[in-house]
Amino acid sequence: MTYVVTVDACIPEDTPEMDPLQRAGAVALIEDGFDSVKAVEGPDGVEVDLLDTIVAVHPGGAVLKVVVDAPALEFAEDAVHALVDELLERTELLADWTIERCEVELHQDLARQSLDAAEGPDAPPDDPAARKARHSENPTPKAAADQNPAATVRLRMLALAAEPRHSFPPSLFAEPPAENDEGHADGAAVPSESAQLAAGAMLYTTDILVEELFEDLQVLTQEDTTVAECEGPLWHLERLPDRYALQYDARFARRFLVTVIAMNTRITDGTFQRPRCVAEELALRFLLHQATMTLELHNLLDDAVSAALDTFTDKAYDHTSHEWLYDPPASTSAPLETTLTPFSSWFTPSPEPSHPIADKPSM
Structure with a gap:
């Protein structure tokens, strides 16, 4: 196996x-x-x-x-x-x-497959009715704990956000009140708990993203193909910009996965400041998507938490050029090839100095 x-x-x-x-x-x-x-x-x-x-x-x-x-x-x-x-x-x-x-x-x-093939005295009965009766007679502590998985996930996210060392303090997700022309606060900040939940969701899903990208790599390796021609299900790689889909092969997937692991390590050990290259910009985009989907799956995504994630997104990027890979701006008169980062340079660190996310004011 x-x-x-x-x-x-x-x-x-x-x-x-x-x-x-x-x-x-x-x-x-x-x-x-x-x-x-x-x-x-x-x-x-x-x-x-x-x-x-x-x-x-x-x-x-x-x-x-x-x-x-x-x-x-x-x-x-x-x-x-x-x-x-x-x-x-x-x-x-x-x-x-x-x-x-x-x-x-x-x-x-x-x-x-392993569970389906399980045998032995402790294996559950084949008949669904018998399994249900056995389960009712012998409830397990885990079954009781699973009655409210959303609450368990929520507490875990909040606990992760409260840990001191990581690079995503809840303050990055809380929009401070804007000031109007008279110098008074105009609008409300993101509630503290919503900011904490958004930060915790980002940290909670780092491992999920890595595992699902690893499965994508395995699919491409087994089929010896590219994302454009892949017949098997993919978690994330099919959400990369379509224009390069024929170049997303197993070698690319491996390199992208290593980039995600390295970025996640910087996030969890407190050394992440902002994406270093196009590949990391896309990786952070995937992480935001994964966090959003996980919150939604557990019915934890309300308007305040969505606003917290949007606030972080505005602060996380120096620019939005990676979005041009999906939808090039109509306002530019330059040829498309000159406005996009070449595919061969996606993993090349940007030569421009970048400031930490915390130093960038929200938009």
């Missing part, structure tokens, strides 16, 4: 964060290490096949996505942990790094 293992590897404590050149070197070292391995021996001598890897390095370490074929979840997790541990140990420049997390993530379709 195929498992996705997420590994967080961190540089030693009390050491300076890596600069861009060091991060590029770390990527090369880790990828070279993975390239030299086709399979790894798990517990009890069980062989686990290495299918694919994605490496995203940030100033404080790296996030690794390792896809393996293993007979059971525990074998996949233990084998990948042992592999990454050995890879770091035998690479002199990475020997002091530590593994902070090593979790198995099962593809949704495979998880469903």
